[in-house]
Amino acid sequence: MIPITDPRIEEYLKGLTTEDDPHLLAMEAMAKELTFPFVDRLVGRLLYILTRIRQPRLVVELGSGFGYSAWWFARAISITGKVVMTDHAPENIDYARRMFQENGLFDRLEFRVGDALEIGPQYRDIDILFIDIDKHQYRQAIETMLPCLAKNALVIADNSLWYGKVAEGEDDPETRGIREFNEFMFSRQDFFPTILPLRDGVMLAYRLG
């Protein structure tokens, strides 16, 4: 494992941002307590900015957990936009449903329990596709979802550096899954990808046409 960003830099960056939304803070505390993997506040802020710039009508998340990334998407999307959450754990989706009922963003969400790779393809014209499922499924995910993407869609994939293991030549199924996904995306002519060394690596891939 390679520390992607120097911890002193991470600390400085986190010190700059103050958040006071009680649901956000509750989710962060819960994730920490349960050591539940989630995109952190810095990735969340990036998702917010990208969503504001792109002004999507439809965001689909493959792998939502209890709604941390969805919280950022939902805050940034217009009131006519929709964020589709998917998770295999009903208790995660229940948590998100309650949270979004309380914070007034409920109407911007769709809550789906089940296999993200079965639910995702039920949507069309997806402006932003967020991928955060099991790492060995990433390449299958993008191939399955290709026909569902809008023109000039933005694909955002979390864990694109997988604890730095992709750079170390490790060969467990997760590392291999991420490495193959990265190489697949960079080899395609219809995507323009880049990977940000933010937290565990965030791939942004712009669909050309």
Next chain:
Amino acid sequence: MIPITDPRIEEYLKGLTTEDDPHLLAMEAMAKELTFPFVDRLVGRLLYILTRIRQPRLVVELGSGFGYSAWWFARAISITGKVVMTDHAPENIDYARRMFQENGLFDRLEFRVGDALEIGPQYRDIDILFIDIDKHQYRQAIETMLPCLAKNALVIADNSLWYGKVAEGEDDPETRGIREFNEFMFSRQDFFPTILPLRDGVMLAYRLG
């Protein structure tokens, strides 16, 4: 100085991207030879994606050097968009003018020699403002340019981590300049900023309204 991103990660990321544009490669070789500071390929690819998503009509660069970042903006902007380059060194602007004459993007550029803080405010409705001038001038730059920004403008500031020195409590004029700029941006209600630990730190700040 703190290495912001682990060098093994940087190497992995650079290995994923192949570029073959002769002007791009020539600029990279020249920057390396002259140790001329420039945003690298990874920042360039991010600029490209942000520009494609935002579809700006007007990009203004405060501090363009010989045109490396402008190359990425100009490739991504629509044929009706405009990228304004500013640099105090006529030879840098001359280099850029020749390059853009050769690669067919000339009409998307405006070439201005002089003080970025005098030239910048001559523009209005700027969709993307790119800041890469002397580091002690960043805060002055954003305050000067505020009336010139379009609704929902995106401000992109390079060197927002300044070799990591902002996280170390160093107090030279450049580090102080960047630190004050960061704190200023994060304290404002009319911007939503975040800093990406990419290369030397890239601030993205979305103007709310």
